[in-house]
Amino acid sequence: MGRKLAKLRDFAEVEDHPLPTGFLGELRPYQKAGYNWLRFVQDYHFGGCLADDMGLGKTVQTLAMLLHRRESGEAQGAASLLVLPTSLVFNWLAEAEKFTPDLRILAYTGTYRDKNPDRFADYDVVLTSYGIVRLDTELLASYKFDYVILDESQAIKNPSSTTSQAVRQLRSKHRLILTGTPVENSTMDLWSQMSFINPGLLGTQAFFRKEFLKPIEKHQDEGRTRRLHALIKPFILRRHKAQVAKELPEKTEQLSYCPMTEEQAHAYEETKSFYRNKILRNLDEHGPASTQFLLLQGLTRLRQIANHPRLADDTYTHESGKLREVMRMIRNVVAEGHKVLVFSQFVQHLALVRAALDERQAAYAYLDGATRDRPSEVARFQENEDLKIFLISLKAGGIGLNLTAADYVFILDPWWNPAVEAQAVDRAHRIGQTRPVFTYKFITQGTVEEKILALQRHKLALVSELIATDEAVIKHLTRADIEELLG
Missing domain, CATH: 3.40.50.300 (P-loop containing nucleotide triphosphate hydrolases)
Incomplete structure (x- = not known):
């Protein structure tokens, strides 16, 4: 783990990968770098957090990566699960149709959804909402997904919420979260999301509270803040709009x-x-x-x-x-x-x-x-x-x-x-x-x-x-x- 981490920390080593052949359209240079980074954390079997600002294209970078999983056969026939707010289901479907029409997508939503996990194997991506993951936790946890991806992952910022506990029961080879706001209110938001993608990285909740949350929030301890940043930096890719303005x-x-x-x-x-x-x-x-x-x-x-x-x-x-x-x-x-x-x-x-x-x-x-x-x-x-x-x-x-x-x-x-x-x-x-x-x-x-x-x-x-x-x-x-x- 130490050697893998050391290599992961050196962002300069990220290899440039060609886009999947079925991908339609082009990625801007920073989006292409994002796609390469997603491939990079995947190769090292770490979970990643793509935290670009709103509007910079987290969806399209993720779809390109999912299409690569299908084309390369690395998913080995397993579907990936995308969990998102209900209001975003149609937006994801529209983007997929535009950029990655070859992806077979099942919208596992609505009152009359077919509650049969055997069907998932016929698809590359299963789209569902946080509400349905809460309702169907057991059923969804019975299937081993290739990826579990949480969009608007601040939905699990409270580690003791039902939503947070439900998504932690899901099984997959890889985990990824997408959010423009990894920390909304408290440093605990970060622990909750990071411990979903890389369990154990930041220790237990009690350890994190004692080592980081209290010193940072109560005493503005800069040393601890730097240490926390160093720990999570390899797993978060965050680009602000201002940083990529030239490409937009x-x-x-x-x-x-x-x-x-x-x-x-x-x-x-x-x-x-x-x-x-x-x-x-x-x-x-x-x-x-x-x-x-x-x-x-x-x-x-x-x-x-x-x-x-x-x-x-x-x-x-x-x-x-x-x-x-x-x-x-x-x-x-x-x-x-x-x-x-x-x-x-x-x-x-x-x-x-x-x-x-x-x-x-x-x-x-x-x-x-x-x-x-x-x-x-x-x-x-x-x-x-x-x-x-x-x-x-x-x-x-x-x-x-x-x-x-x-x-x-x-x-x-x-x-x-x-x-x-x-x-x-x-x-x-x-x-x-x-x-x-x-x-x-x-x-x-x-x-x-x-x-x-x-x-x-x-x-x-x-x-x-x-x-x-x-x-x-x-x-x-x-x-x-x-x-x-x-x-």
Whole structure:
């Protein structure tokens, strides 16, 4: 172990490996270095922690490594298990389809999942959620996986939680964790995650508490901090956005797919059926012109439910999948030390985000059409290093603001007009911005939001030529378009 460790500590020795032949696309140089590093810790049979900042491509580096396991035969027919927050399942599937279509992936999720571990051998990767690992611990522990990979591994930061105990029972040849925030609150977060990938490395919990946690947290003991860093350094690959800025494009746009909660999906389906029947009947009886208002009304109502059903019905008391995902991403970006602009077209939607931030006692700046003193709110955000979140209504914040302190932009409810969204992104991406900007658009799966994206691709010319107000676009929709939107 000592000799292996000594070699592992010398990062310069990491060998350059060719990418698997079935990998589509290219990796940026730092991503390629990440792929080589994943192969490196694998060769030495250590567990690794890929801790790149959000947006730098932890998913694609991991998929490349999993494809190598399949192509080389090193997995020996065993599947790998990927455990992630439910909201990320679709995002992983979309990335795999794009970069590693040869990987056979089973989404082991949902109430009606087939609880038969024998099926796993027919796949390269099994995707599941932390919730299902808690429910099916025994079943999943009965299969020996090639890899067990935890995405957003801060989910196991509390070593005594049920989630933490459940994942520790899983069996595999290799272990890997992915997180942009290895330490969120306490040094114990680190012990919990490191002891999952390399059991015994940091001693028992009691030993770690005595040797590291207390001296570091209570007495700010720098010697112990250095010792802890030296111990874990070989197993963690962490690149901050600033370190790889030269390799990044100026602007990167990503879609974040959000699944609906059960109650939200029920509200959506009910409203969709109601409007679909009414609109199609009206179209047949009175033609397109007199249907436009009804269509606009129906689409607006469906948009609101896709964001949060409370926007359409103030008696709704359940959660929204999108709000849950937005809050998770805000927490991650802030924990990594970045600033984020959060745009929405609906002031009521921002009000829900505000309430969620207030509940967590998180500070934020805020701007909508009713804000009196815009300059002082902008200055507060730009100049105060500790103020990481700025909530802005798209109408009020689309022009005339310079917000270069932020390098992440969240668009909560993308719609017809990409030009309006581009204006929002340009609040951060303008002269004076020294860092690449990441934009995330939040799309609720299986809703009119997802369908608008598809329609935009077909009607891009129309959308960009017109000043794409809802009314202007709706005039040009065919019956087939309407059926597709309300399908």
